[in-house]
Amino acid sequence: MIKVVILGAGNVAFHLTNVLLKTNKVELLQVYNKNLTKIEYLKPSVEITDNLSRLNKNGDIYIISISDDAISTFSKQLILLNKLVVHTSGSVSINDLQSSSNKGIFYPLQSFSKNKKVDFSTVPICIEAETSSDLKLLEQLAKIISNKCYIINSEQRKQLHLAAVFVNNFVNHLYYLGNKICDENNIPFEILHPLIKETSEKLEELSPFEAQTGPAKRNDVKTMEKQLELLPKKSKEIYTLLSNSIIKTYGKKL
Amino acid sequence: MIKVVILGAGNVAFHLTNVLLKTNKVELLQVYNKNLTKIEYLKPSVEITDNLSRLNKNGDIYIISISDDAISTFSKQLILLNKLVVHTSGSVSINDLQSSSNKGIFYPLQSFSKNKKVDFSTVPICIEAETSSDLKLLEQLAKIISNKCYIINSEQRKQLHLAAVFVNNFVNHLYYLGNKICDENNIPFEILHPLIKETSEKLEELSPFEAQTGPAKRNDVKTMEKQLELLPKKSKEIYTLLSNSIIKTYGKKL
Numbered sequence: 001m002i003k004v005v006i007l008g009a010g011n012v013a014f015h016l017t018n019v020l021l022k023t024n025k026v027e028l029l030q031v032y033n034k035n036l037t038k039i040e041y042l043k044p045s046v047e048i049t050d051n052l053s054r055l056n057k058n059g060d061i062y063i064i065s066i067s068d069d070a071i072s073t074f075s076k077q078l079i080l081l082n083k084l085v086v087h088t089s090g091s092v093s094i095n096d097l098q099s100s101s102n103k104g105i106f107y108p109l110q111s112f113s114k115n116k117k118v119d120f121s122t123v124p125i126c127i128e129a130e131t132s133s134d135l136k137l138l139e140q141l142a143k144i145i146s147n148k149c150y151i152i153n154s155e156q157r158k159q160l161h162l163a164a165v166f167v168n169n170f171v172n173h174l175y176y177l178g179n180k181i182c183d184e185n186n187i188p189f190e191i192l193h194p195l196i197k198e199t200s201e202k203l204e205e206l207s208p209f210e211a212q213t214g215p216a217k218r219n220d221v222k223t224m225e226k227q228l229e230l231l232p233k234k235s236k237e238i239y240t241l242l243s244n245s246i247i248k249t250y251g252k253k254l
Numbered sequence: 255m256i257k258v259v260i261l262g263a264g265n266v267a268f269h270l271t272n273v274l275l276k277t278n279k280v281e282l283l284q285v286y287n288k289n290l291t292k293i294e295y296l297k298p299s300v301e302i303t304d305n306l307s308r309l310n311k312n313g314d315i316y317i318i319s320i321s322d323d324a325i326s327t328f329s330k331q332l333i334l335l336n337k338l339v340v341h342t343s344g345s346v347s348i349n350d351l352q353s354s355s356n357k358g359i360f361y362p363l364q365s366f367s368k369n370k371k372v373d374f375s376t377v378p379i380c381i382e383a384e385t386s387s388d389l390k391l392l393e394q395l396a397k398i399i400s401n402k403c404y405i406i407n408s409e410q411r412k413q414l415h416l417a418a419v420f421v422n423n424f425v426n427h428l429y430y431l432g433n434k435i436c437d438e439n440n441i442p443f444e445i446l447h448p449l450i451k452e453t454s455e456k457l458e459e460l461s462p463f464e465a466q467t468g469p470a471k472r473n474d475v476k477t478m479e480k481q482l483e484l485l486p487k488k489s490k491e492i493y494t495l496l497s498n499s500i501i502k503t504y505g506k507k508l
Contacts, residue, residue, distance in 0.1 A: 068477070091477060109445055111452050111467060116459070124445045150445055159439040160446075162481050167432040167446050168453045169468030170496045171425045176462035176503065178421040185413040191363055191378045191404055192414075192421050193457060198365050199422045200454040203447060205370070208430035213365060214423030223322070223345060227416045234499060241495055242424045245488060249430065 001027050002141050005059040007074075009033040011112040012088050013065035019120040021045050025144045029057040052077055061086060061141060063106055064097075072096045084134050090161035093154040094128055104129035104138055107157060108146075111168055120145045126152040126160065177235055209249075216246035255281050256395050259313040261328075263287040265366040266342050267319035273374045275299050279398045283311040306331055315340060315395060317360055318351075326350045338388050344415035347408040348382055358383035358392055361411060362400075365422055374399045380406040380414065431489055463503075470500035 004026055006017050013033075020028045021042075028046050033039045036050040049055070055062070055078070062080060064071060065088040076098040078085060085097060086104035097103040105128040112118060125142035127149060129135040135151065142149035152160060175196065182189040202211045215223040224243055228236055258280055260271050274280045275296075282300050287293045290304040303309070309316070309332070316334060318325060319342040330352040332339060339351060340358040351357040359382040366372060379396035381403060383389040389405065396403035406414060429450065436443040456465045469477040478497055482490055
């Protein structure tokens with residue numbers, strides 16, 4: 001039985017706490033948060049505290065799941081000997097952990113919202129550690145809650161997090177721009193939902209390179225010019241830059 | 255029973271032919287293609303021809319499903335009296351149909367690949383016609399094969415097609431750029447698949463405006479600067495333009 005302590009109460013901490021409470025292969029010893037009211041709902045199931053000196057329960061893994069900027073300073077305050085202290089962030093290096101304990105990463109790569117249920121079994125867990133026994137322990141924990149565990153070092157994780165910005169944050173902004181075009185023309189955006197779904201599901205069978213379609217892929221200048229005329233200035237720039245990038249991608253390889 | 259003739263053998267025509275053959279509420283009279291070998295597989299189920307003068311079967315709706323550029327010229331050759339001639343394109347106006355018959359649009363908004371099965375019941379069909387009785391007939395046909403039918407005029411359809419470029423073609427290119435970052439750092443791209451899926455599925459509950467997350471949304475300049483350093487020139491431009499567009503979107507509204 002792996003003994004775990006969670007520190008934090010944000011979206012990741014919230015879902016992680018809940019999934020760990022559900023399995024009988026993990027003993028969740030304590031949950032810490034500086035603001036106790038945020039974790040009071042956990043009282044019936046686990047010990048909660050807002051006092052770092054109360055973290056005296058001999059856990060195996062201490063999971064810091066707080067905002068990126070706060071990880072380094074916060075970890076300095078943790079006086080834990082011979083423990084494994086990990087954080088859950090995609091963009092913070094393992095070296096930013098200032099704890100005197102062993103360090104590691106336990107990064108669940110998914111976009112978490114508090115109100116939306118998470119099926120943790122499909123969430124990729126990216127782990128990193130300084131020793132092979134710590135790595136094994138993290139792998140054990142990851143495999144209890146998820147079917148997907150990857151060993152990813154801090155340099156790779158930084159790049160992975162950047163790739164996630166492209167396929168999540170920027171993609172969502174393109175949804176927003178598409179939605180705006182619809183709104184301005186009294187078209188229900190839901191008409192595009194099945195296309196959006198299909199575009200993402202195609203990746204299960206084709207690489208994005210293979211899946212590309214559209215006027216830029218065909219270098220169909222006439223259609224692109226007609227479409228540019230319909231757009232306001234800001235979106236025109238985005239249309240042009242992305243189209244040119246597609247043209248260049250396929251121009252090179254054909 | 256609606257009597258239909260299909261003209262063309264591209265991806266849309268292929269899937270449309272197959273779904274119409276499956277329902278007993280439609281009689282598929284003929285399928286025309288200039289290259290007969292492409293439709294020869296249909297011989298056991300429907301009359302096929304490569305000769306326009308053989309289109310003498312008294313259909314109710316003639317569906318032209320060929321490449322956008324060819325629609326206007328091709329429709330001129332169709333000598334059909336008192337028939338309804340429609341095309342299936344997102345970007346071609348109803349007025350580009352040069353047939354002497356009644357004109358209309360029957361535009362299934364989805365990305366079709368020949369090798370991938372289509373569940374037509376979820377494909378939005380956008381229809382347009384010049385008379386209310388023609389519109390009713392197209393609506394009848396749409397509702398036989400799909401649960402989603404929308405009346406969309408040519409001006410709206412042009413805009414809808416443009417919005418589709420953003421949420422499909424451009425989104426897929428961002429997948430490609432994310433994939434590239436992964437490849438260059440020996441990270442399996444599949445780690446991002448669940449995030450990509452979640453990003454698109456979120457739209458069922460949240461608008462893209464509400465669903466936005468990430469460094470640009472938070473105007474987290476430090477993270478953005480660090481990420482820019484990791485990128486090659488071309489992707490840097492895309493990162494900057496999209497981040498600025500997100501910052502502007504939320505700067506305005508907060």
